[in-house]
Amino acid sequence: MISNKMLTLVQNSSVIRAMFEEGKRLAAIHGAENVYDFSLGNPSVEPPAEVKEAVVSIITEESASLVHGYMSNSGYEDVRDAIAVSINKRFGTGFTHENIVMTVGAAGGLNVILKTLLNAGDEVITFAPFFGEYRNYVNNFDGELVVVAPNTDTFQPNLEEFETRITAKTKAVIVNTPNNPTGVIYSEETIRELAQILEKKQKEFNTVIYLISDEPYRELVYDGVNVPYLTKYYRNTIVGYSYSKSLSLPGERIGYLVIPDEATDAKDMIAAANVANRILGFVNAPSLIQRVVAKCLDSEVDITVYNRNREVLYNRLKEYGYDCVKPEGAFYLFVKTLEADDKAFCAAAKKYNILIVPGSSFGCPGYCRIAYCVDHKTVEGALLGFQKLAKEYLAK
Amino acid sequence: MISNKMLTLVQNSSVIRAMFEEGKRLAAIHGAENVYDFSLGNPSVEPPAEVKEAVVSIITEESASLVHGYMSNSGYEDVRDAIAVSINKRFGTGFTHENIVMTVGAAGGLNVILKTLLNAGDEVITFAPFFGEYRNYVNNFDGELVVVAPNTDTFQPNLEEFETRITAKTKAVIVNTPNNPTGVIYSEETIRELAQILEKKQKEFNTVIYLISDEPYRELVYDGVNVPYLTKYYRNTIVGYSYSKSLSLPGERIGYLVIPDEATDAKDMIAAANVANRILGFVNAPSLIQRVVAKCLDSEVDITVYNRNREVLYNRLKEYGYDCVKPEGAFYLFVKTLEADDKAFCAAAKKYNILIVPGSSFGCPGYCRIAYCVDHKTVEGALLGFQKLAKEYLAK
Numbered sequence: 001m002i003s004n005k006m007l008t009l010v011q012n013s014s015v016i017r018a019m020f021e022e023g024k025r026l027a028a029i030h031g032a033e034n035v036y037d038f039s040l041g042n043p044s045v046e047p048p049a050e051v052k053e054a055v056v057s058i059i060t061e062e063s064a065s066l067v068h069g070y071m072s073n074s075g076y077e078d079v080r081d082a083i084a085v086s087i088n089k090r091f092g093t094g095f096t097h098e099n100i101v102m103t104v105g106a107a108g109g110l111n112v113i114l115k116t117l118l119n120a121g122d123e124v125i126t127f128a129p130f131f132g133e134y135r136n137y138v139n140n141f142d143g144e145l146v147v148v149a150p151n152t153d154t155f156q157p158n159l160e161e162f163e164t165r166i167t168a169k170t171k172a173v174i175v176n177t178p179n180n181p182t183g184v185i186y187s188e189e190t191i192r193e194l195a196q197i198l199e200k201k202q203k204e205f206n207t208v209i210y211l212i213s214d215e216p217y218r219e220l221v222y223d224g225v226n227v228p229y230l231t232k233y234y235r236n237t238i239v240g241y242s243y244s245k246s247l248s249l250p251g252e253r254i255g256y257l258v259i260p261d262e263a264t265d266a267k268d269m270i271a272a273a274n275v276a277n278r279i280l281g282f283v284n285a286p287s288l289i290q291r292v293v294a295k296c297l298d299s300e301v302d303i304t305v306y307n308r309n310r311e312v313l314y315n316r317l318k319e320y321g322y323d324c325v326k327p328e329g330a331f332y333l334f335v336k337t338l339e340a341d342d343k344a345f346c347a348a349a350k351k352y353n354i355l356i357v358p359g360s361s362f363g364c365p366g367y368c369r370i371a372y373c374v375d376h377k378t379v380e381g382a383l384l385g386f387q388k389l390a391k392e393y394l395a396k
Numbered sequence: 397m398i399s400n401k402m403l404t405l406v407q408n409s410s411v412i413r414a415m416f417e418e419g420k421r422l423a424a425i426h427g428a429e430n431v432y433d434f435s436l437g438n439p440s441v442e443p444p445a446e447v448k449e450a451v452v453s454i455i456t457e458e459s460a461s462l463v464h465g466y467m468s469n470s471g472y473e474d475v476r477d478a479i480a481v482s483i484n485k486r487f488g489t490g491f492t493h494e495n496i497v498m499t500v501g502a503a504g505g506l507n508v509i510l511k512t513l514l515n516a517g518d519e520v521i522t523f524a525p526f527f528g529e530y531r532n533y534v535n536n537f538d539g540e541l542v543v544v545a546p547n548t549d550t551f552q553p554n555l556e557e558f559e560t561r562i563t564a565k566t567k568a569v570i571v572n573t574p575n576n577p578t579g580v581i582y583s584e585e586t587i588r589e590l591a592q593i594l595e596k597k598q599k600e601f602n603t604v605i606y607l608i609s610d611e612p613y614r615e616l617v618y619d620g621v622n623v624p625y626l627t628k629y630y631r632n633t634i635v636g637y638s639y640s641k642s643l644s645l646p647g648e649r650i651g652y653l654v655i656p657d658e659a660t661d662a663k664d665m666i667a668a669a670n671v672a673n674r675i676l677g678f679v680n681a682p683s684l685i686q687r688v689v690a691k692c693l694d695s696e697v698d699i700t701v702y703n704r705n706r707e708v709l710y711n712r713l714k715e716y717g718y719d720c721v722k723p724e725g726a727f728y729l730f731v732k733t734l735e736a737d738d739k740a741f742c743a744a745a746k747k748y749n750i751l752i753v754p755g756s757s758f759g760c761p762g763y764c765r766i767a768y769c770v771d772h773k774t775v776e777g778a779l780l781g782f783q784k785l786a787k788e789y790l791a792k
Contacts, residue, residue: 001604001661003515003537006668013671021468042466051464055455055684059448068447068645070438072417104500104649104678111677119399136675141399208397249464251683253500265397272402275409279532281507282500286682287647288451 009136019355030353036382038370039355041180041331043248045301045373051247054295058288067288073278074270075102075256075285079294083256086297091229099260101273102285105253106216106242108277110137113212113238113257114172115276116269118143122171127157129334129364131180131214143171150364155182155325155334156190159197166201172210173198177227178217181362181369182334183310183327185221188228195234208236208264216242216255217330219300222307225328235262238269243293245331248301254289306331309372309379316383320390331373334359338393342368348392352385405532419751426749432778434766435751437576437727439644441697441769447643450691454684463684469674470666471498471652471681475690479652482693487625495656497669498681501649502612502638504673506533509608509634509653510568511672512665514539518567523553525730525760527576527610539567546760551578551721551730552586555593562597568606569594573623574613577758577765578730579706579723581617584624591630604632604660612638612651613726615696618703621724631658634665639689641727641769644697650685702727705768705775712779716786727769730755734789738764744788748781 002010019039026035058067074080080097087093103109118124120142126134128150138145146165151158157175175194177186186194198209213230218241221227231237242255259269277284284290313333314326323336337345342358342365349356349368359367372379398406415435422431454463470476476493483489499505510520516538522530524546534541542561547554553571571590573582582590594605609626614637617623627633638651655665673680680686709729710722719732733741738754738761745752745764755763768775 001606002512002664002668003518005515006512006672007664009671009675010664010667013667020466040466042461044461046460047464052455052460056452059451064442064448065438065440065644068443068647070416070436070646107677107679109677116398116402119401122399133675137677140676210397248461250466251464251680253679253682268398268403268406271406271409272398275405276402279405279529280536280676281503281505281533282678283503283649284647286500286649286685288685289682 019357023355026353033381035353035355036378036385037355038372038374038382039357041245041371041373042250043245043301043373044375045248045303045305047248048296048299048301050296050299051249051292054292055288058291058295062291067291069287071284071287072274073284074274075100076290079290082294082297087258091232093229093231095258095260098270099258101257101259101270101277102290103255103257103277104282104285105244106214106240106255107133108253108282108285109240109242109255109257110212110214111140111280112273112276112282113240114138114141114143115280116272117171117210121169123167123169124172124174125162125165125170126174127162129155129181129359129362129367130174131176132361132363134174146170147363155179155184156186157194159190159193162194163197163201166197166209168205168207170201170207170209172212174212174214176214178220178329180217180330181332181359182325183330183332184325185225185227185328188226191228191230191233198234198236210263211237212240213237214240216245219246220303220306220331221329222303222310223328227329231258231260235260236264238263246301247293247296247299249289252286252289254285254293305376306373308376309374312379313370313372317386320387321394322390331371333370333372334367335370337366337368338390340366342366349385349389352382352389354382354385354389415751415753422749429777431749431751432774432781433751434768434770434778435753437641437767437769438646439641439697439769440771441644441699441701443644444692444695444697446692446695447645447688450688451684454687454691458687463687465683467680467683468670469680470670471496472686475686478690478693483654487628489625489627491654491656494666495654497653497655497666497673498686499651499653499673500678500681501640502610502636502651503529504649504678504681505636505638505651505653506608506610507536507676508669508672508678509636510534510537510539511676512668513567513606517565519563519565520568520570521558521561521566522570523558525551525577525755525758525763526570527572528757528759530570542566543759551575551580552582553590555586555589558590559593559597562593562605564601564603566597566603566605568608570608570610572610574616574725576613576726577728577755578721579726579728580721581621581623581724584622587624587626587629594630594632606659607633608636609633610636612641615642616699616702616727617725618699618706619724623725627654627656631656632660634659642697643689643692643695645685648682648685650681650689701772702769704772705770708775709766709768713782716783717790718786727767729766729768730763731766733762733764734786736762738762745781745785748778748785750778750781750785
């Protein structure tokens with residue numbers, strides 16, 4: 001009796017989430033300490049202390065009807081102001097609260113902006129490998145996701161192919177840097193080229209193409225690498241942000257959209273995003289947590305844990321014979337599988353109680369994603385398994 | 397550049413929300429104490445003390461990665477268990493956590509279940525007057541909302557017309573009792589008749605018709621009137637609940653769906669609702685607040701404030717010459733406007749700084765909604781204006 005679309009979706013239900021459930025099952029059998037679950041991007045690092053302090057101070061000092069009540073669908077004005085000021089300070093932009101729409105995480109934000117923009121049949125381009133949910137989000141509004149093939153040498157976007165895939169029906173392009181699942185950060189040079197292509201194609205087709213920058217991993221960057229702020233390179237940029245990773249609050253569902261004034265039809269988009277937030281059933285981003293993040297804008301999680309996992313995993317896997325681009329951000333390693341069938345490879349890893357996700361879930365078969373947002377002892381515990389797994393294949 | 401659907405929606409943007417913004421504007425000019433804003437269902441009664449206690453105890457005692465981390469898309473199992481036990485105790489049902497899906501408020505829950513059920517062109521029936529967002533929610537999934545005309549004598553559902561409007565394409569029926577905007581509670585007799593009609597029509601068309609019971613006002617009931625629990629009267633019932641009103645937490649976006657085992661294809665629906673929660677961008681209901689409501693299942697807001705407003709407004713408006721069915725639940729009075737054009741009537745009320753919502757927003761022109769979830773002094777302050785407004789019309 002469920003809808004045809006959902007029937008298909010349930011049958012192909014997210015491999016990542018299925019892994020998460022599988023991890024819980026294996027932990028119940030073998031003990032959590034003997035299962036090496038690298039399947040989900042669930043931050044292992046605690047939120048900064050300021051989060052707890054903010055919750056307690058808000059709940060004890062502010063009026064309950066303010067903290068838990070309705071506000072504008074776009075969120076509290078003071079919270080949006082604080083966020084705009086913080087972005088401006090960091091990136092030299094000129095936003096006000098008008099440019100900020102608080103959303104139910106980045107997932108909520110992406111759905112809001114896609115609802116705002118898409119007519120049925122509109123095309124949205126993204127670059128493989130990509131977060132698999134983009135396909136569902138675009139399909140929610142009867143758009144077509146167009147996937148540019150991966151450049152597996154560097155995992156920078158394949159801009160030559162990109163240029164050929166833009167058509168008169170291209171309404172938006174989604175980029176995700178630092179990237180899930182590769183951890184790659186798009187260089188300033190890449191962003192400039194991408195912007196130039198978009199400008200050229202807008203003129204060629206006399207259309208407007210929005211660049212949607214999905215940025216949940218913006219703050220998770222290693223070795224001081226710069227992550228360009230995309231609104232400065234291309235005026236029709238919309239930013240989708242989330243505090244899930246930057247403050248380790250993934251369950252709280254809190255993020256925002258930035259819709260700059262200089263984007264084409266910005267006023268309409270801002271009004272429409274406000275309505276979309278309402279009618280999609282979000283109504284508004286959760287209220288208490290909106291107020292909490294506004295008090296934690298200068299707080300950070302301790303990414304040295306992730307960095308240590310990154311260094312150890314990357315170096316040891318290379319030693320064992322695996323092939324991988326060293327990630328500069330996020331908390332994922334995207335490793336070439338030792339057989340062409342990435343699903344078979346991930347199934348083989350389960351023998352060693354190692355849970356990893358096939359690259360085909362990200363539009364990039366032949367690879368697998370290792371989410372290293374885990375305790376360091378999970379990394380240490382899994383090394384022998386990774387080594388044995390490599391030996392199985394490389395001995396052949 | 398925004399989508400055609402959104403263009404229309406932005407143009408017709410919710411009258412209720414527009415009123416809310418208008419209220420803020422008038423308050424800035426005249427002072428909040430001189431504006432009588434009855435436009436929005438934003439609870440005026442503080443959350444029960446247990447909410448604050450629960451927030452503090454959870455945030456100080458439970459692990460941050462549990463409290464703020466990801467969990468199953470349907471929500472924490474222990475929270476869902478606690479809710480199932482509480483429902484079973486109150487209503488003699490037999491639910492487990494499997495039957496409960498935590499949602500981003502009732503609005504999120506309705507979108508999840510409609511995504512789960514609807515194919516394009518499927519019909520969803522509701523009874524006027526109705527919460528105007530139902531139309532948007534159904535349209536989100538390309539369904540058709542079919543509206544049964546109001547029975548303005550009692551505002552009980554018009555079951556004769558209902559029976560004639562069910563077709564082979566009817567996938568669901570949405571009821572809302574206690575009702576927004578009338579405050580009417582459907583009697584057990586009404587529910588039995590409604591269930592009989594549904595059973596008969598399921599047989600006639602050899603279809604399955606789900607009854608979606610939208611219940612944010614279940615706990616706001618006066619004079620001890622009984623609100624039947626609908627799963628006990630019709631097996632294909634799905635309940636959508638929200639804590640927005642029962643715990644005065646509308647900004648927090650927390651509620652749940654109940655999908656009973658005895659509903660046709662329950663297992664598929666439960667799996668699909670879990671996926672729908674994810675792909676619509678909710679991912680999961682906000683985590684901390686999930687844990688909070690589980691600790692407040694026996695808590696109540698103080699509805700004596702609403703009851704006092706109800707009594708005073710109802711009695712005085714009757715005295716002044718207004719016509720209205722006395723509400724038994726929720727916090728709305730649905731009053732016949734003193735001219736046929738309800739929008740003109742509500743505009744006239746603004747002269748007295750009274751903000752009320754035209755009935756046409758609820759599919760019932762010729763009426764207006766007064767949301768009395770306000771301080772009692774707002775009610776007292778508005779009485780003279782209501783009286784003068786009545787005199788304007790009745791003197792003619």
